Amino acid sequence: MLQTTSATPPVASGIAHPEGVSADEFRAALARLAAGVVLVTAHDPEDGPRGEDVGMTATAFLSVSLEPPLVMVSVRNDSRMDDLLARQPLWAVSVLAEDQRQVAARFAMKGRISDRLLFADVPHTHGEATGAPLIDGALSVLECRTEQRVPAGDHTLVIGRVLTATAPSTDAGPLTYFRGRYRQLG
Secondary structure, X not given: OOOOOOOOOOOOOOOEOOOOOEHHHHHHHHOOOOXXXXXXXXXXXXXXXXXXXXXXXXXXXXXXXXXXXXXXXXXXXXXXXXXXXXXXXXXXXXXXXXXXXHHHHHHHOOOOOOHXXXXXXXXXXXXXXXXXXXXXXXXXXXXXXXXXXXXXXXXXXXXXXXXXXXXXXXXXXXXXXXXXXXXXXX
């Protein structure tokens, strides 16, 4: 007889899930996976008289499909970016260069009050297709429109169609995240 349960297992950091791995074990294992660092941005037209730009540092970003051109980013449920992307389908991604560690750290801060101050001294332009901030000096920038949102545990996978893609000529390397720290290749 197959038995099912609707009880949700605890997710406190040291407590093992029914499958046997704790959040700490999972986090430690995946900290050894090097990831590129991007800044996901969008413009919130409903915040204030002229709206507000919103940004979020992400390492869970990847290419999904070439035809059509699709990318995916994972956003934490109930975060400001998750709430915004649930109602605003246009967003952008700036693939950060190795010298943009401060930009990544700035937008990874938890509990910040306003993104307006965070963007104030970060050189950027607004994309023509999305109105979202595009970070100057990034290795590449993509403007996207949400095609699908997929619930996945405590995150939502946002799949977007790439509307524009620009890769300026540069010799800079990528900013990466490995073992809990921003790093450079090499």
